Structure formats: structure tokens, C-alpha cells
Amino acid sequence: MTVLQASRNVSKLFGRPVESLLGQSLENILDDYQADQFRRGLAADNLDLMNPTKVWVRRIGDDYGVFDAIVHRSADGFLVLELEPALLQENIPFLGFYHLARASINQLEAGASFQQFFQMIVQEVRKVTGFDRVMLYRFDQDGHGEVMAEDKLPEMESYLGLHFPESDIPKPARKLFLSNWIRTIPDATCEPADLYPALNPQTNQPTDLTLSILRSPFSCHLDYLHNMGVQSSLTISLMKDDRLWGLIACHHRTPKHIPYELRKACEFLGRVIFAEIANREEEADQHYRIKLSQVQSALMEAMSQADNFIDALVQGDPNLLDIANATGAAVCFNGHWTTLGRVPAEAELNYLTQWLAKHVTEEVFHTDSLPQVYFEAERFKDIASGLLAIPISKRSFVLWFRPEVIQTVNWGGDPNHAYEVKGTEVDLQLCPRQSFALWKETVRLTSLPWQAIEVKAVLELRKAIVNIVLRQAEELALLTQDLERSNAELKKFAYVASHDLQEPLNQVANYVQLLEMRYDSALDEDAKDFINFAVDGVGLMQTLIDDVLAYSKVDLKGIECELTHVEDALTQAIANLRARITETHTQITYDAMPTLVADRTQLMQLFQNLIGNAIKFCQPGQAPQVHISVERTEDTWLFAVKDNGIGIDPQFFDRIFVIFQRLHTRDEYPGSGMGLAICKKIMECHRGQIWLESALNQGTTFYFALPVGGLDPSHANRWKTQNYLFSGR
Ligand code: ADP
Numbered sequence: 001m002t003v004l005q006a007s008r009n010v011s012k013l014f015g016r017p018v019e020s021l022l023g024q025s026l027e028n029i030l031d032d033y034q035a036d037q038f039r040r041g042l043a044a045d046n047l048d049l050m051n052p053t054k055v056w057v058r059r060i061g062d063d064y065g066v067f068d069a070i071v072h073r074s075a076d077g078f079l080v081l082e083l084e085p086a087l088l089q090e091n092i093p094f095l096g097f098y099h100l101a102r103a104s105i106n107q108l109e110a111g112a113s114f115q116q117f118f119q120m121i122v123q124e125v126r127k128v129t130g131f132d133r134v135m136l137y138r139f140d141q142d143g144h145g146e147v148m149a150e151d152k153l154p155e156m157e158s159y160l161g162l163h164f165p166e167s168d169i170p171k172p173a174r175k176l177f178l179s180n181w182i183r184t185i186p187d188a189t190c191e192p193a194d195l196y197p198a199l200n201p202q203t204n205q206p207t208d209l210t211l212s213i214l215r216s217p218f219s220c221h222l223d224y225l226h227n228m229g230v231q232s233s234l235t236i237s238l239m240k241d242d243r244l245w246g247l248i249a250c251h252h253r254t255p256k257h258i259p260y261e262l263r264k265a266c267e268f269l270g271r272v273i274f275a276e277i278a279n280r281e282e283e284a285d286q287h288y289r290i291k292l293s294q295v296q297s298a299l300m301e302a303m304s305q306a307d308n309f310i311d312a313l314v315q316g317d318p319n320l321l322d323i324a325n326a327t328g329a330a331v332c333f334n335g336h337w338t339t340l341g342r343v344p345a346e347a348e349l350n351y352l353t354q355w356l357a358k359h360v361t362e363e364v365f366h367t368d369s370l371p372q373v374y375f376e377a378e379r380f381k382d383i384a385s386g387l388l389a390i391p392i393s394k395r396s397f398v399l400w401f402r403p404e405v406i407q408t409v410n411w412g413g414d415p416n417h418a419y420e421v422k423g424t425e426v427d428l429q430l431c432p433r434q435s436f437a438l439w440k441e442t443v444r445l446t447s448l449p450w451q452a453i454e455v456k457a458v459l460e461l462r463k464a465i466v467n468i469v470l471r472q473a474e475e476l477a478l479l480t481q482d483l484e485r486s487n488a489e490l491k492k493f494a495y496v497a498s499h500d501l502q503e504p505l506n507q508v509a510n511y512v513q514l515l516e517m518r519y520d521s522a523l524d525e526d527a528k529d530f531i532n533f534a535v536d537g538v539g540l541m542q543t544l545i546d547d548v549l550a551y552s553k554v555d556l557k558g559i560e561c562e563l564t565h566v567e568d569a570l571t572q573a574i575a576n577l578r579a580r581i582t583e584t585h586t587q588i589t590y591d592a593m594p595t596l597v598a599d600r601t602q603l604m605q606l607f608q609n610l611i612g613n614a615i616k617f618c619q620p621g622q623a624p625q626v627h628i629s630v631e632r633t634e635d636t637w638l639f640a641v642k643d644n645g646i647g648i649d650p651q652f653f654d655r656i657f658v659i660f661q662r663l664h665t666r667d668e669y670p671g672s673g674m675g676l677a678i679c680k681k682i683m684e685c686h687r688g689q690i691w692l693e694s695a696l697n698q699g700t701t702f703y704f705a706l707p708v709g710g711l712d713p714s715h716a717n718r719w720k721t722q723n724y725l726f727s728g729r
Contacts, residue, residue: 001026001038001079004201009193013067013083015059018196030055038071042079047071052260054086068260075208078200082214084260114277118149121248121273125266126151129258131234131250135159138246141449142166145247156253173221178244180211181237182267187255188225188232213260225251232256236267238274245278285453292457295322300464309468313398314340323461324388324454326400333396343401344380351376353397356389364459365389368402371445378445386447388455390462392469400458402447487555494552497545505545509538540666547674551659554602554681561686564600566593570628573607577615586615590628596637596706602682607641609675610702614643616669619697636688636705643701648694657690679704 006021014021027035034055041050052068059065067083074080118136126134133152137145143166150160169177176183200207225233230251238246248270258266295318302312310331313320320329321341328341332353337346344352355374356365366388370377377384386402512534516523523531567590574581574588581588588611611626618624625644630637648656648663655661657680662673679702683690686706694700 005195007193072211117277122149122151131252133251135249177237184234186232186257188222236270240278289453310338323457324400328401330399342383366450368449369446388450491552494549498549544672547672559599559685561597564598565595569603570607572604585623587625606682610641617645635708638705641702644699647696647698
């Protein structure tokens with residue numbers, strides 16, 4: 001062991017020039033017994049066990065200097081021996097500290113708050129070290145520190161509750177706190193003593209002194225202490241999950257040297273109590289985690305059983321709000337919103353999702369200050385300053401909201417001016433701010449932050465929703481296949497009916513009529529009636545076949561959508577019914593009709609069926625009156641065909657839209673029972689809806705609604721999901 005470098009102030013402590021130490025072996029400087037101790041420690045490869053070792057160094061004459069020696073190996077592999085003057089202080093009984101710490105913890109009842117724990121740490125540390133001020137800092141997610149507890153001389157300024165911006169502890173210093181858990185500056189005013197020679201002669205580089213306890217405090221740290229009016233400090237890092245959770249910072253107004261063992265004891269004390277805090281935090285997290293996972297499984301279970309998974313998310317208990325502890329939630333699925341709790345207006349939600357679709361590519365997005373990234377959100381900050389969002393697809397989202405929480409943050413100095421830059425551009429120097437005057441900042445447009453476990457829970461939920469949506473898409477595809485197949489079969493049947501059945505039917509009609517003509521004289525009245533019945537039956541069958549054919553022709557593939565003047569379709573329908581209108585003295589009135597995108601022929605057929613029914617099912621002895629009105633709602637054209645006829649018992653509302661279903665005999669009212677089934681199919685092809693309002697003898701109003709965007713695909717799904725509503729309301 002040979003001395004390669006030594007600090008210049010060695011000359012003062014040892015009473016000999018620093019040069020005289022270089023190249024010397026340790027044995028020449030220390031006595032044999034002590035050198036032997038170091039050799040043994042090194043051989044056992046456990047430097048920690050040696051720390052601290054008391055060493056006596058002979059000064060000139062018979063005078064001895066007594067030091068606490070602490071040895072460590074630097075990152076570049078050299079042994080660094082640090083000597084601190086040994087103070088006349090009894091060795092600290094290590095176990096005694098443990099008991100002290102445990103006793104303090106036990107004193108606090110189970111229900112003690114974190115605040116009480118923090119307070120206890122600073123009090124205990126101050127009691128055993130005698131520092132003027134001991135503070136406990138905690139760092140938040142952004143790296144800003146807050147003084148959580150403080151114990152100090154009464155006359156000193158209080159920093160309790162103050163926030164210190166992240167920049168107060170620069171990154172390199174943070175790194176140091178991470179690698180070296182306890183650091184001390186016994187005298188911030190003393191002249192720094194350089195190493196001699198400055199470069200390590202073996203490497204020609206400066207020796208790595210990161211792990212050194214006594215050396216190289218950052219000059220800005222010294223300035224910082226100076227600005228705070230203190231001359232010495234001790235800092236203990238509090239680590240949780242390899243992260244700097246906080247610091248215990250001790251300050252003294254005059255130089256103060258804390259011996260190694262006492263420092264270690266403080267570190268230990270801080271850690272034992274901190275372990276308890278970490279435990280409690282963990283426990284609180286754990287409880288919340290369990291609660292969230294219960295909510296999560298309940299929602300998933302409900303979703304898997306419900307017909308509509310969105311109902312399962314909003315109607316039950318627990319619901320969407322519980323999984324993220326939110327005050328509002330909204331699900332946008334296929335352009336349709338379902339909301340829960342306090343949420344922004346639908347128009348705002350639409351803009352917000354457009355923004356999300358454009359800017360968010362991840363599976364989850366969260367912010368506790370939406371207005372900072374999406375300025376429009378300021379309009380609804382009281383509802384949604386915080387946003388947690390999971391995109392399911394480009395057009396489907398689940399969103400959670402939290403309102404603005406206005407917090408007042410007490411900064412220890414203006415965080416925007418944490419450092420002043422001194423010097424020229426070439427020689428930039430950061431100087432910690434001079435003033436620690438309380439600087440209040442009101443944090444606006446910010447909600448409570450989303451916790452990592454909440455974000456994780458909604459990500460799990462997202463997976464479940466995506467699975468359900470995929471499954472439904474598959475089912476829908478199968479259903480569409482089935483529908484297409486049955487449509488094709490129906491068409492085939494209609495074709496067979498119209499051609500193959502037509503021929504034998506004509507044959508029956510022709511031969512029966514031939515029978516009547518040829519054997520007219522031989523037939524009595526009854527026989528003639530029977531022949532007439534047979535002819536009527538053939539006629540009816542002809543109509544039924546024609547109607548089935550008409551029904552089968554209405555399908556999505558055959559639809560020809562074009563810009564249509566509704567009035568043209570309506571007047572054409574009225575013209576087709578002209579004979580019956582005249583005969584029954586029907587009065588028809590209608591509003592101004594819009595122009596929209598639809599299949600003109602189908603629209604005409606729809607009017608013709610509805611007006612035809614209005615005339616047919618009139619009150620005996622009363623001239624039918626029919627009025628056709630229209631109004632524009634947010635996204636539909638809503639038509640109504642109102643009559644003054646016999647009305648319909650509401651219990652049959654569903655039935656009348658089914659093919660061949662009628663409520664009367666053909667003797668009372670002629671017809672095939674296909675008219676409304678065709679109307680319903682026309683509406684399906686236009687992604688519209690049809691329903692009615694009526695009561696017996698009260699007249700009937702048939703409503704039908706057509707989407708304003710016609711068959712535009714962006715409107716398509718919305719209507720598809722509601723098709724099941726077709727058979728009345
Ligand atoms: P059809 O008119 O050939 O009987 P529809 O399918 O058009 O067949 O109508 C089904 C049934 O609905 C009718 O038989 C009738 O009982 C009832 N209905 C339809 N429109 C009206 C109306 N405007 N007033 C009263 N009843 C009606």
C-alpha cells in the first residue's frame with residue numbers, strides 16, 4: 001500500500017509537508033499495529049467492518065493526532081483513506097439506537113399518521129446529533145421536494161411545508177445522494193483542500209471520489225448552505241425501490257463535525273423508522289390495489305354476461321367510476337355516448353375524442369392537467385382538469401375525468417428563478433437563488449394525479465373490452481353471413497314463386513274459367529259461386545306472390561341512393577293512389593318536404609303503403625284525412641303520416657310489421673299483410689327507423705326517421721346498432 005495522492009491540508013494535520021508522504025508505504029506513516037489492521041481488513045475483503053478505525057498519527061516530536069479513519073475503494077479501484085479528527089465522544093451504542101427507534105415506533109399507535117412518523121424521525125435525529133435544524137424532504141413525481149417535517153431551534157426560520165423545485169438539487173447531486181447514502185459538510189466555509197498531485201500518477205486521470213464522504217461537495221451545494229445561513233450539514237438519503245424517496249437534511253449555523261459512528265447511527269435511525277413508513281405506504285397501496293382488482297373483476301364478469309357491455313360498465317355497482325376513482329366517465333362507442341357522473345357536454349366530448357384520435361397512439365393516455373395540453377379543456381376545467389383515456393379504436397374511447405383541484409403551493413423561493421446565471425457565456429456558473437422568501441404559487445387547471453395502479457387497472461379493462469368488441473364483430477360477421485344466405489334463399493324462392501308457381505296458377509284460373517264458359521247452362525248457381533271463389537283465390541294468390549316478390553326485391557344491394565326531392569316521391573305515390581283517393585273523398589295535406597339522399601322508388605313505395613293503409617283503414621262513413629309532416633332533429637329527418645282512421649290497439653304494434661300479419665279478415669279489409677313488412681325493410685336499407693303511435697278509434701300516426709347523412713359510412717354503424725328498435729316503440 002503506497003500513497004499516490006494526498007490532500008494538501010495533510011501538512012497541517014500531520015505537521016509534515018504533503019510531498020513527504022507521496023510514495024511512502026502505509027507502514028511508514030502509521031505504526032505497525034495499525035497498518036496490520038488495514039492489511040487484515042483488506043485481506044478479508046470487508047472494508048465496512050473496518051470503518052471506522054481509530055488511528056494515531058505521529059506528528060513532529062512526540063505529539064500524536066487521533067483520527068477516525070474510513071476506507072473505501074473508489075470506482076476506479078484505488079483505496080481511499082479518509083481521516084477525520086476523532087472527537088472526544090463515547091462510542092455510540094449501536095443497539096441502543098435500534099431500541100430507541102423501535103420504542104418510538106411502538107409509541108405511535110397503529111393509527112398514527114405519516115405526518116407523525118415524519119415528525120418523529122426529525123426529532124430523534126436532532127436529539128442525538130444536536131443539529132440546529134433537521135428537516136425531512138419528500139420528492140414528488142416531478143422531483144420537487146417538500147419539507148414534510150422539521151425540528152429546529154425556535155429562533156430559526158421555519159421551512160416546514162415549503163416546496164423546493166427540482167432544480168434545487170441538481171441531477172449530479174441527486175446521483176451522489178443515490179450512490180452515497182450519507183453525506184456531510186462539516187464546514188461550508190473552509191477552504192477546499194486539493195489533492196496533490198491533482199492527477200493520479202498511475203492513471204493520469206483525476207481519482208474518482210464519488211464515494212468519498214468528506215470531499216468534493218458540489219460548489220453549488222456550498223452556496224446553497226451559505227444562502228440558507230448555515231455552515232454545516234448532514235444529509236441522509238431515504239431510498240424506496242431504488243428511488244430517492246426523500247432526504248433527511250440536518251443544518252447547523254456553525255461548523256459541526258459529526259463523527260462517523262454517530263452519522264451511521266443517524267442513518268440507521270432514519271432508516272428503521274422510514275422502513276416503517278415504507279411499509280405503511282405499501283400497505284395502503286396494497287389495500288387500494290386489492291379494491292381496484294375487485295372492481296376490475298366485477299366489471300369484467302358483468303361485461304361478459306350483459307348483452308351490451310357498456311350497460312354493464314355504467315349500470316352496476318361497482319361501475320366505471322370506481323375503477324379509476326373518477327368523478328365522471330364516458331364511453332364513446334360507434335359514435336354514440338354513454339356517460340356517468342359529471343362529464344363535459346357531448347359536443348365537447350366529440351372535439352376531445354377528435355383531438356385524442358389525432359394525438360394519442362398509446363393504449364392509455366393520462367394527464368392531471370388537460371388544459372395544458374388541450375387548451376379548449378379550460379372551458380370545462382371544473383369537470384375535467386384530469387383525463388384518463390383508453391382508445392378502443394379510432395372512433396371508440398373510454399374516458400375518465402377528475403375536476404380541478406386548486407392547490408396552494410408554498411415554494412421556498414420563486415421556482416422559476418431557482419438559479420441565477422452568473423458570468424459570461426463561456427464561464428457559466430449556476431448560483432442558487434439568494435432569497436428563500438416564501439413564494440406562493442397557486443396551481444390551477446390541475447386535478448389530483450392518476451395513480452399508477454389506476455392506470456394499470458384501466459389498461460386491463462381495455463384488454464377485456466377489446467376482446468368483447470372483437471367477439472361481437474365476429475358474431476356480427478356470422479350474423480351477416482346468415483342474413484345474406486337467407487336473403488339469397490328468399491330471392492330464390494321469390495323467383496321460383498313468380499315463375500314456376502305462376503304457370504300452374506294461370507292454368508287453374510284458365511281451366512276454371514273455361515269450365516264456366518263451356519258448361520254455363522249445365523251449372524247451377526252454387527256451382528257458379530264455387531267457380532267464382534276459385535277464381536278469387538287464384539287472384540289473391542297472384543297478389544301474395546307479387547307482394548313476396550316486391551318484398552324480396554327490397555334489399556341493401558339493390559338500393560340506389562341519390563339526391564331525392566321527397567316531394568317528388570310523395571306526389572308520385574299520391575298519383576298512384578288517385579282512383580282510391582277520389583272514390584273515398586280522401587283529403588291529403590303535407591308540409592314542405594326536404595331534399596335528401598335516398599332511393600327514390602323505395603321512398604315512393606313507402607309513402608304509397610302508408611297512405612294506402614290510411615285510406616283503407618278509415619272509420620266507416622267518414623272521409624279519410626291524411627297529413628304528412630316532417631321535422632329536422634339533430635341528425636335525422638323525422639317524417640310522420642297521420643290519419644283519422646280506426647286506430648290500432650298498442651298490443652299489436654310489434655306484430656303488424658311481420659310479413660303476412662294482419663289484424664282483420666280479408667272480408668273486412670282486403671290486403672296481404674305485406675305492406676308494413678316492406679316499409680320496415682325499406683327503412684332497414686336506409687338505416688332508418690319506423691314506429692307508430694295509435695290507440696283504437698283514435699287514428700294512427702306512423703313515424704319514420706332517416707339519417708341526415710344518408711348511407712354515409714360514418715353514420716352507418718350508429719343506425720345498425722339500433723335496428724332492433726324497428727318494430728315499434
Ligand atoms: P295489409 O294492409 O295488407 O293488411 P300491412 O302490413 O300494410 O298489411 O298492415 C298490417 C296490418 O296493420 C293491417 O292489416 C292493419 O290491421 C294494420 N294497419 C296498418 N296500417 C293501419 C292504419 N293506418 N290504421 C289502422 N290499422 C292499420
